Amino acid sequence: MTAGSRGQSLELYFINGKPDGMLTAEVFNWTxxxxMTPRTQISEALKRPEAQFTGVYLLFGENDGKPCAYIGEGEDMSYRIRSHEARKDWWTQAILVTTQANSLNKAHIRYxxxxxxxxxxxxxxxxxDNGTAPTLPSLKEAERANMEGFLDYLLMVLPAIGIDAFKQNKRPKLAEASKEDITSPIFExxxxxxxxxxxxxxxxxxxVVLEGSEARPEWGGKGSELTSxxxxxxxxxxxxxxxxxxxKAKFTQNFAFASPSAAGAVVNGRPTNGxxxxxxxxxxxxxxxxxxxRLEASE
Known part of the structure; x- marks a missing residue:
């Protein structure tokens, strides 16, 4: 059973009491x-004990108007991030991932x-913004399973704190065998x-908008509509x-949206009441x- 297949409790601690400031995130029974910290508070964040632990870090921002990220690792994350702050000017947010007891080793974080x-x-x-992709280090079978379990939890936590870089919106084709399990009608x-x-x-x-659906090839909205x-x-x-x-434009695969209005806006190339x-x-x-x-039937 993976972390995402059962209910979980996420504990967020807003360090400065502000939702847009530094925060920590932990899950019960996960090490x-x-x-997470905005760049404006990076100096305070790097003074925290966990910033000097062994772990992986993620830098997020925009480069040339497009979402950008850098993923790195370090046996002292604070040292590595200070070097990146000096050389990279595009990132605005940093995420530091470690364990509560500083139990990760070099092979773990490279994995x-x-x-x-x-x-x-x-x-x-x-x-x-990374160069070539690093190769997976050789781990014992048990260690590899532990790291995959650790990753399952991390990929559950990141979207919950607003990081969508690892959220999979692309969906596979619906197999014939699975169509019988779908209770949703088809919307057009x-x-x-x-x-x-x-x-x-x-x-x-x-x-989920289905593969082969048509869309407007350019955005037609104006003014403040251009922001989302x-x-x-x-x-x-x-x-x-x-x-x-x-x-026209066409969907090359099934793609999941957060709402009918988001899906309709992309299809129409303008804000839409989906x-x-x-x-x-x-x-x-x-x-x-x-x-x-459906709501009436549930009463």
């Missing part, structure tokens, strides 16, 4: 310890560094102005999830109507 780089490149939500969005048709369903709480969904639209084009096919524009395929029933029926 790991996570310290975690290599696996995190591998995960980040496979998911491709951020560009990596048809935009006549641009002759767009997209299909989606709900899977594991996400709104427009950025996501551009990221999906840049990562190949959306590809230009003539006058609860109204997505409808059950072959009917006039909107997502909003379908959701209301």
């Amino acid at each position: 790991g310890h996570v310290l 975690l560094e290599a696996r995190l780089i591998e995960e980040a490149r496979n998911i491709a939500r951020v560009g990596l 969005l048809h935009t006549r102005k641009h002759d767009l048709r997209a299909r989606a369903l709900i899977e594991d709480g996400d709104f 969904y427009a950025k996501l639209h551009g990221e999906l084009l840049g990562s190949g999830v959306l590809t230009i096919a003539g006058p 609860t109204i524009e997505w409808k059950i395929e072959g009917s006039s029933k909107t997502y909003k109507d379908w959701e209301a029926e």
